[in-house]
Amino acid sequence: xxxxxxPQAVILREGEDAVINCSSSKALYSVHWYxxxxxxxxxxxxxxxxxxxxxxxxxxxxSFNEKKQQSSLYLTASQLSYxxxxxxxxxxxxxxxxxxxxxxxxxIIKP
Amino acid sequence: xxxxxxxxxxxxxxxxxxxxVTCSQNMNHEYMSWYRQDPGLGLRQIYYSMNVEVTDKGDVxxxxxxxxxxxxxxxxxxxxxxxxxxxxxxxxSSPGQPFGEEQYFGPGTRLTVT
Numbered sequence: 001x002x003x004x005x006x007p008q009a010v011i012l013r014e015g016e017d018a019v020i021n022c023s024s025s026k027a028l029y030s031v032h033w034y035x036x037x038x039x040x041x042x043x044x045x046x047x048x049x050x051x052x053x054x055x056x057x058x059x060x061x062x063s064f065n066e067k068k069q070q071s072s073l074y075l076t077a078s079q080l081s082y083x084x085x086x087x088x089x090x091x092x093x094x095x096x097x098x099x100x101x102x103x104x105x106x107x108i109i110k111p
Numbered sequence: 112x113x114x115x116x117x118x119x120x121x122x123x124x125x126x127x128x129x130x131x132v133t134c135s136q137n138m139n140h141e142y143m144s145w146y147r148q149d150p151g152l153g154l155r156q157i158y159y160s161m162n163v164e165v166t167d168k169g170d171v172x173x174x175x176x177x178x179x180x181x182x183x184x185x186x187x188x189x190x191x192x193x194x195x196x197x198x199x200x201x202x203x204s205s206p207g208q209p210f211g212e213e214q215y216f217g218p219g220t221r222l223t224v225t
Contacts, residue, residue, distance in 0.1 A: 002153070032214070041201060041216035042154070055213070087153055098169060099214075101146075101154040 001026065003090045005102035012109050017076045020105045022088030024069040031064055031071040032089035032099060035082075042087060045073070075107070083109045113138045115217035117202050123223045124192055132187045132220050134202030142205045143185040144169070144214070145177065147198040154201070160185055192224040 003024045012018055022031060030049045033056070034042035046056030048064035048071055056062070061074045075082055085106045089099040115136045124130055136143065144159040146169075156169030160179040174196055176188040185204075189196060202217040 034214075039219070041218055042214075044213040044215075047213065089154070098156060098159070100156075100170070103151055103153045 001100055003088055003100065003102040005086075005088060005105045007105060008103075009106040010108070012078050012107070014080060014109055014111050015077055017074070018078060018107060020073040020075070020086050020088075020107070022071045022073075022090070022102055024090050026069065026092055028064075028066065028069055028071075028090050029093045030091040031062075032091070033060075033062060033071075033073050034087045034089065035084045036087065036104075037084045045086075078107075078109050080109050080111060083107055113215070115202055115204055115215050117200075117217035117220050119220060120218060121221050123225065125225055126193055127191050130189050130192060130222075132189075132200060132202075132222070134185045134187065134217055135183050136185075136202075136204040136215070137183065138204065138206070138215065139182065140204035140206050140215070141182070142207060142212070143179065144203045145175070145185070145187050146201045146203065147171065147196075148201060148219075149198050157187070157200075192222075194224050196222065197224050198222060 003022050006021045033045040036042040045060050046062050064071045085104040087104050088102045118133045141162050145157040146154040155171045158177040160166045200220045203214040205212040205214045
């Protein structure tokens with residue numbers, strides 16, 4: 001039931017782009033994306049809802065393919081501050097408001 | 112400042128000694144939740160609460176208790192801690208249900224049970 005995130009880790013040079021994927025075996029109501037720096041609390045990035053609505057930061061973009069039960073987070077022109085672990089949280093229909101989280105994707109940005 | 116606070120931030124205890132981790136939010140949020148985070152497993156929900164006096168089990172509730180007597184507070188209770196409950200714990204809150212709403216996380220409580 002836990003969504004699968006890929007890749008598990010990625011190393012980039014500053015200015016390069018990255019795509020992080022989140023895939024579920026079940027139909028999704030919404031997908032939530034958060035970033036976590038080591039030892040700190042997760043920070044909200046974006047929510048994508050079934051039907052196309054999105055809420056989040058202007059500098060972050062993401063997609064949600066309801067049919068494929070997949071979401072992707074796009075990080076363009078990466079900055080050093082983008083480093084951290086990215087988590088997707090998935091909400092299933094009729095799940096009583098539970099979020100099921102992926103294991104995370106570790107992103108390292110080098111100067 | 113809008114925030115979720117947790118106490119203590121760090122705790123080392125022994126097996127079987129009851130403990131409580133407090134969580135408080137000042138945003139008048141209805142929804143609150145407890146997660147544990149272990150390496151390679153991401154966040155796993157322990158319990159959540161839709162509103163005062165309404166709580167429900169998450170994915171890993173065994174060994175934990177919660178209560179929601181006031182809207183702002185959602186303490187996590189470990190009646191008889193065991194070493195497998197050594198983990199990083201996060202409390203989170205959101206205005207309503209998780210869907211469509213950002214969750215605000217507390218700073219985390221690192222618990223070690225020996």
